[in-house]
Amino acid sequence: MGSIVSGSKPLAGVAVLLNHGQVLSVTDSLGGFYFNQLVKGRYVITIQAAGYEAYHNRVLVADTLIKLPVIALKSKINQLEEVTVVNSYATMRKRESTLLPDVVSQDYLLRNSGGSLMKSLEKLPGIKAIGIGSGNAKPLIRGLGFNQVVVVENGMKHEGQQWGADHGLEIDQYAAGRVEIVKGPAAIIHGSDAIAGVVDIQAPALPEPHTSGGAVALTGKSNNALWTVSANAFTRTQRWFVTGRVTATEYADYRVPADTVYIYSYAAALHKNRVRNTAGRELNLHVSTGWVGNNVQSVFNASRTYSRSGFFANAHGLEPRRVDAALHDASDRDIQLPSQEVVHYKLMNRTSFQFAGHRAEVQVGVQQNFRQEWNRYVNHGYMPAVYPAHMTIPSTLERQYDKTVTSLLLKDEWQWGNHTITVGGSGDYQRNSIDGWSFLIPAFTQWNAGAYLYDKWKLHPQWLVSAAVRYDYGQIRMKPYTDWFASEVVNNGDTMQQFLSRSQQALRSFSSVNWSAGISHTPGNWLFKMNVGSSFRMPIAKELGANGVNYHYFRYEKGNINLNAERSYQLDVAAGWNSSKASVTISPFLNYFPNYIFLNPTAAHDYYYGAGNQVFEYTQSRVMRYGAELQVRYDFLPHWSASLAAEYLYNRQLSGGKKGYTLPFTPPPSVLTGVTWRPAFRKGVSDTYFTLEWRVAAAQNRIVPPERTTPSYQLFDFSAGTRMLTKGQPIYVHLQVQNLFNTNYLNHTSFYRLIALPEAGRNIVLSLRVPLLWKAPAAGSN
Structure with a gap:
């Protein structure tokens, strides 16, 4: 339809709006943009790009396709403002919503590559990851995680085994085109579980008509000798397109700045500072195809993600001293039990x-999550000392979960005067079966359905009001489970052998009406927002029916079938100011739970199954939470800029056995400051940057037993990158030195923090991306 340039240079990632944002397009790497589903009428086209004067024009759509000449934007300042997270699309999203989303691009993920998608996003204030090893992590938003955070990939809610801290996201970060994060209740659109917020992973933009190309991304890391190769290819005619991606990763045991770790008073030596048996490998495949018409667009996506990784051998099971250290230390790349x-x-x-x-x-x-945990058979309680030969379950299959989810989403959006009305609904059916010689949660089936009405009212170009209401209903049916071995039971003085029931058949139903309302005012360079809403979450199978040993935590966990649905009320406020040289945004929040669900340690110990481990029971209490995030950017010299990202969170339980305590995994206050130099080099080298970052994290002394306190720490990171043009071929190079001074520190949201295992030591990360264009559109074809 058109293209945007500055001089002769195409501008990518520029937001193109029709009628003040009612219709949106974003330019591709060649500066091109198009709208393929327009009705006839008059439109106002607006183009906004940082560092350029805004462009406005009127266009008339007389048929299904309009063509515009090349649009040349005029520079507003000599030097483009530094953009760490926010770009032109992000600025538009923040102005066109009563919420304040964080938006990151594919380039940001490459510049800040971590061991997983969530590790790559940890520099955003309010965002943390529960990390286990170097290849798995799950999201925490303002201290809440697990089934309180919804992850959406290509519009569909990602469903895995979210309940375990050792269960990472089965997401290929190289396949993400853009990630939007909403901090705060988002249950109106995404349904139950979105109490803490949403991580919305969006696919890359569709290929331009009559183009073919691809890209190759390479990543290497020194700490665990990781290598990653990710390659994609695409082709498109006028209407049809096909894209594909393959990503392969392999890594060794990671290293920490310590030679010994103490596991409940037992000293485990680390060979060459490596956390034994934390190596892993991944292989991910993605294919998409579809048809793009004037009024109809249909896209199919298929993917398979695979990962195999080890658990720290000394921190899994009932007896950390029974580890064959010589076997594990013989190679740092093998994956043992x-x-x-x-x-x-x-x-x-x-x-x-x-x-x-x-x-x-x-x-x-439809999606299927098939997870297996492997370990050597270790008996406890009344389990046989030797694994029976007649068992059909492999002696090394500790646990297995097989979850299948079928889902449907419907949405209709239309304009009614200055109102944008959206009506939508969703439903899904889940089936999770179990296997293995160890039991923790029962098999279950579950279905959920909901419908919502959302109104966004444009009172004025600077004023926006939103209101929404949603109804949800869900039902979970848990299946019975009986031990495969007999236990001794004393009844009226007589001792008998009995196969004990660990889970009874149970059916629970939940329903809820939730609402939200918000207002946004964006006068000039200022931004003011306020949003208030309610949300809820159905208890999951683990919270309702757990009854077994959690080998990762050395504890016995018991569910509570009588738990009520978790409810939350939250107020979010944001204020900000942005110019070409500086910006500042502060976003405080207040959150109240009348019945927060958490795992409570008791004075009991289990000897039937738990080898004397302490019993933890799921319960509910009233909880108050509040905090804030602060983001600042300032260009203090023509090529120099500084940034600051700070976060604070306070939790307190207001009732129950842990009244007065905080919540588990509560991150301490922290501040991340950075200084960036963007020099101007010779022709053919552009977008060069050098950044030094300094993170200061306070001590976390407010804990809920049996959590341990964590001391304060300071951390330095260095990064650099550039874009080189060789014979017309761009090459993007990014370098990171994480934990620059090999600091020994504990991350309060880390899985292994419970055994005082420090975070990974110094890590040098080198990333390259080479985009390839084999066939470009002919002149005037768009």
Whole structure:
């Protein structure tokens, strides 16, 4: 439809808006943009790009396609402002919503590559990851995680085994085109579980018509000798397109700045500072295809993510002293027992229709998460000392979970005066079966359904009001489970052998009405927002029916079948100011739970199954939470800029056995400051940067037993990168030195922090990305 340039240089990632943001497009790497689902009428086109004067023009759509000449933007300042997280698209999103989302691009993920997607996002204030080893991590938003955070990939809610801290996201970060994070309740759109917020992983933009190309990304890391190769290819005619990606990763045991770790008073020596048996490998495949018409667009996505990784051998099971250190230390790249293996399949279709001013969307999908935990058989309680030969379950299959989810989403959006009305609904059916010689949670089936109404009212170009309401209903049916071995039971003085029941059949139903309301005011360079809302979460199978040993924590966990649905009320406020040289944003929040669900340690110990481990029971209490995030940027010299990102969170339980205590995994206050130099080099080298970052994290002394306090720490990171042009071929190079001074520190949200295992030592990360364009569109074809 058109293209945008500055001089002769195409501008990528520029937001192009029609009618003040009611319709949006973003330019691709060649500066091109298009709208493929427009109805006839008059439109106002607006183009906003940092460092350039805004462009406004009126266009008339007389048929299904309009063509514009090349649009040349005029520079507003000599030097582009530094953008760490926010870009032109992000600025538009913040102005067109009563919420304040964080938006990161694919380039940001490459510049800040961690061991997983969530590790790559940890520099955002309010965002943390529960990390286990170097390849698995799950999100924490303002201290809340597990089933309180919804992860959406390509429009569909990602469903894995979210309940375990050792269960990472089965997501390929190289396949993400853009990630939007909403901090705060988002249950209106995404349903139950979105109490803490949403991590929305969006696919890359569709290829331009009549183009073919691809890209190769390479990453290497020194700490665990990691290598990653990710390659994608695409092709498109006028209407049809196909894209594909393959990502392969392999890594060794990671190193920490310590030679000994103490596991409940037992000293475990670390060979060459390596955390034994934390190596792993991944292989991920993605394919998408579809048809792009004037009024109809249909896209199919299929993916398979696979990972196999080891657990720290000394911190898994009932007896950390029974570890064959010589076997594990013989190689730092092998994967011995204990280990986990996960395969996640997804198949989905999203079809959108444009008719009579409406934009309707239908999405259907199915996904399967198949997870196995492997370990040597270790008996406890009344389990046989030797694994019986007649068992059909392999003696090394500790646990297995097989979860299949079928989902449907419907949405219709239309304009009614200055109102943008959205009506939507969703439903899914889940089936999770179990296997293995060890029991923790029962098998279950679950279904959920909900519908919502959302109104966004544009009172004025500077004023926006939103209101929404949603109804949800869900039902979970847990299946019975009986031990495969007999236990001794004393009844009226007589001792008998009995196969004990660990889980009874149970059926629970939950329903809720939730609402939200917000207002946004964006006068000039200022931004003011306020949003208030309620949300809820159904208890999961583990919270309702757990009854077994959690080998990762050396504890016995028991569910509570009588738990109520978790409810939350939250107030979010944001104020900010942005100019070409500086910006500042502060976003405080207040959150109240009348019945927060948590795992409470008791004075009891289990000897039937838990070898005397302490019993933890799921319970509920009233909880108050509040905090804030602060982001500042300042260009103090033509090529120099400084940034600051700070966060603070306070939790307190207001009732129950832990009244007065905080919540587990509560991150301490921290401040991340950075200084960036962006020099101007010779022709052919651009977008060069050198950044030094300094993180200061306070001590976390407010804990809930049996958590341990963590001391304060300071951490330095260095990064640099550039874009080189060789014979017309761009090459992007990024370098990071994480934990520059090899600091020994504890991350309060780390899985292994419970045994005082420090975080990874110094890590040098080198990333390269080479985009390839084999066939470009002919002049005037768009």
